[in-house]
Amino acid sequence: MTHVHMRSLSAALVGASLMAAPSAFAQSRATTVVPAEKGRVTGEMTIDYASRSERSSSGVDTYELKKLTVADLFIMREARFGGQPGERMTYSIKFDVFNPANPGQVATDVAILRGDLPIDKRGRYLPADGNLRIDVVKGQQTSSRYGGVLQGRRVTKWWDVAERLRAAKTDAEKIYSRVVEGKTVSITVKNPDPLGFESLALAAGPFSYLTAVKVNGNLDYDYELGNWLTDANGLNFYYTIADRPYTDRVTGSIRYVEEEGRFADPTGQMREYTGYYDYNLRWNEQATSQDASFFPSAGGQSDPDAFFASNDQTKPGVYGRVYYKDSEDYCKKVKNDKGEDECVGPTRSEVVYDLKAVGLNYQQLAAWFKMEPLALGPLTDE
Numbered sequence: 050m051t052h053v054h055m056r057s058l059s060a061a062l063v064g065a066s067l068m069a070a071p072s073a074f075a076q077s078r079a080t081t082v083v084p085a086e087k088g089r090v091t092g093e094m095t096i097d098y099a100s101r102s103e104r105s106s107s108g109v110d111t112y113e114l115k116k117l118t119v120a121d122l123f124i125m126r127e128a129r130f131g132g133q134p135g136e137r138m139t140y141s142i143k144f145d146v147f148n149p150a151n152p153g154q155v156a157t158d159v160a161i162l163r164g165d166l167p168i169d170k171r172g173r174y175l176p177a178d179g180n181l182r183i184d185v186v187k188g189q190q191t192s193s194r195y196g197g198v199l200q201g202r203r204v205t206k207w208w209d210v211a212e213r214l215r216a217a218k219t220d221a222e223k224i225y226s227r228v229v230e231g232k233t234v235s236i237t238v239k240n241p242d243p244l245g246f247e248s249l250a251l252a253a254g255p256f257s258y259l260t261a262v263k264v265n266g267n268l269d270y271d272y273e274l275g276n277w278l279t280d281a282n283g284l285n286f287y288y289t290i291a292d293r294p295y296t297d298r299v300t301g302s303i304r305y306v307e308e309e310g311r312f313a314d315p316t317g318q319m320r321e322y323t324g325y326y327d328y329n330l331r332w333n334e335q336a337t338s339q340d341a342s343f344f345p346s347a348g349g350q351s352d353p354d355a356f357f358a359s360n361d362q363t364k365p366g367v368y369g370r371v372y373y374k375d376s377e378d379y380c381k382k383v384k385n386d387k388g389e390d391e392c393v394g395p396t397r398s399e400v401v402y403d404l405k406a407v408g409l410n411y412q413q414l415a416a417w418f419k420m421e422p423l424a425l426g427p428l429t430d431e
Contacts, residue, residue: 078149079258079290079412083120087152088406090367090418091315092117092125096398096429100134104379108133112425114142117402119418121152122411123255125162130422138166138174138426140181144255160185160255164195166423172201174423176250183252183419193252193261200245201427223269225278227300227356228335234355238278243267244427246284251419262288262416268424275305276357277428281336286416297413301330301366303428304357312372314401322372328404329359331366332413365408367417374399398429 094114099105114128128142142162148154165179176195185191226235244267251262266284268277283300304327314320362368375395382390406414421428 078256079260080410082408082410083122083406083414085407087121088409088414089315090117090119090369090402090404090406092402094400094402096400098394098396098398101381101393102379102396103381110134110426114422117418120406120411120414121147122415123147124155125418125422128422130425132166132426134426135168135172137168137179138423139179140164140166140422142422144183146255156187159187162252162419162422166426168201174199174201174426176423181252181423183254185254191254191257193254194250195252195423196248196250197263198245198247199249199423199427200243200247223280225269225280225356229355229358229361232355234352236353236356238269238271239273241269241271241278243269244277244424249420249423251416258290259412259415260288260290262286262419264416264420275307277303277305286413288412288416290412295412297332297416298334298336299330299332299417300334301328302357303328303330312370312401312403314372315403320372320401321374322401323375325370325372327357327359328367328369328371329357330368330417331364332409334364334366362405362407365413367404367406367409367414369402369404371404372401 092114093116094112096113097111100108100110109131110133111129111131114125114130117125117128119125124145124147125142126145128140130138130140130142132138140163143158144160144162145155145157146159148156160183162181162183164176164181166181167175167179169175175198177197181195183193221240222237223241224235224237226233228234246264246266246268249264251264253259253261264284264286266279266282268279268284270277279300279302281300283298286295286297286299288295305324306327307324309321309323311319311321359368376397377392377395378397380392380394380396382392385391
């Protein structure tokens, strides 16, 4: 028992030392590319949508992130967050960190992401108003706050979509393009609904070399197919390391595939799923020519298969799948367009992450996964 205690203490002290003033090692660590064999992002989450259940009196949706391991960087665990849709989210996520000099050592309970994420009447998520922050609670204790605005989608319930489309005098179309094997391919989406990042400030930490980040841009939702897309502007991440400014442009898609099947999870266990999100997010890829985007694909036709293709995973990015097993037990129901009763959505989702980072450095990877928990409410509230 003494041996185990001393090993844990050693790991904690190593982790704590990295929270202190940035060293040359720490600064270079931020821009070090994550080794390919270490770039897995795996874990599990359970979502209970009490707001959709006839048996719930609380109406509070809860997200329980049991354990999400982000490469050899950090582990987010014992995470519980949620709230009443349209009002606020409350967060408590613990961070364990890997010792960069010896990834076999893990310092536990080093930091906590905590606080509230209020939502105003305009659907804006306002982290500063809820004092959402990352507190480093071991070593040199520090606190870094989230800020800015995450503008929620205009419509968050599927049964509101048809009414909005009927009320619209004309369909608004938006073209999304990317370069695949030197060729510009595009798709057209009607009435995309943007999730807007308006100088959304991501807290620094849990390591001192993981600096604060500001995010601008849109992640657009396609109601027809359930996909998330970036336009040509992408999501832009701005940060500074050792007095040098950096900008990363993230483009691509998170495509929803609704089908039932079985898969081997990261531990090799066979699991069932009812659908999955296919991540195809790329960092600083070749921008499409504005003129070329006027003429999507050969013959002027959209090419969804080519646009969403993720065969080439050599470019810096995040790839893979996040599997969902949904159930609709005791769901609330509304009338669909045919006048039939239909569930408003799943009342419970069991989620398994099986992603990999390719060619990203530690700062880039950390920024995405410090942002994603804030967007999970809008991302999963179909």
